[in-house]
Amino acid sequence: MKGNSVLVGVISDSHDNVPKLRAAVELLRRRGAQYLVHAGDYVALFAVKVLTQSGIPFTGVFGNNDGERAGIARLTTDIHPEPFRLELGGRRITLVHHLTKLPADERTDTDVIVFGHTHLPHVEQGPPLLLNPGECCGWVEGRCTVAMLDLDTLDASILDV
Numbered sequence: 001m002k003g004n005s006v007l008v009g010v011i012s013d014s015h016d017n018v019p020k021l022r023a024a025v026e027l028l029r030r031r032g033a034q035y036l037v038h039a040g041d042y043v044a045l046f047a048v049k050v051l052t053q054s055g056i057p058f059t060g061v062f063g064n065n066d067g068e069r070a071g072i073a074r075l076t077t078d079i080h081p082e083p084f085r086l087e088l089g090g091r092r093i094t095l096v097h098h099l100t101k102l103p104a105d106e107r108t109d110t111d112v113i114v115f116g117h118t119h120l121p122h123v124e125q126g127p128p129l130l131l132n133p134g135e136c137c138g139w140v141e142g143r144c145t146v147a148m149l150d151l152d153t154l155d156a157s158i159l160d161v
Helices: 018-030 045-052 069-075
Strands: 008-011 036-040 059-063 084-088 090-097 112-114 121-124 127-135 145-148 154-160
Touching: 008 018, 008 121, 008 127, 018 036, 018 045, 018 145, 036 045, 045 059, 045 069, 059 084, 121 145, 127 145
Parallel strands: 008 036, 036 059, 090 112, 112 127
Antiparallel strands: 008 145, 084 090, 121 127, 145 154
C-alpha cells in the first residue's frame, strides 16, 4: 500500500454462495482491503452476515434478487437502494447494481461507478472509472471474481478467488 492510499475490496453478485463470499472477503483482507463495497444480489440474510461479521467496514446496494430486503434492513443499515453515493479516501463512489438504473446525467459527478448484475468483470478507465468485479458466486460464468480498487491511483484489478 502506497502512502495514505485507501484500498477497497469490491464484490457483487454473491447469490448466497456463502463459502465463496467468505473466501472472497478473506482474499481481500489478505490483500489489504480497508473497506468493502458490494453491488448487490446477496439474496438472503446469511450472505449479508458474512459482510457484517467480517470486521471490515462495508457499504452496499440492493440488487434485483435481494428478496429479503426487510430482514436485511433489520440486520444492517449499510445496504441501500440503488444508486447510492459515498465518499471514501477523498473519492466519490457511486454504487449501483444494474448500470442502466443510473441515468446518464448522474454518471458525471463521481470518480468511480461500481456496478454488478452482468456477472462479468469489467474495468473501463474514465472518468469516471467503471468497475464491475464480476460474480462472487461463480455459478453463472463459472469464475468467482472480486476486485481491488486503489483510491489513490484509481487502479482496479480483478482477482480470482
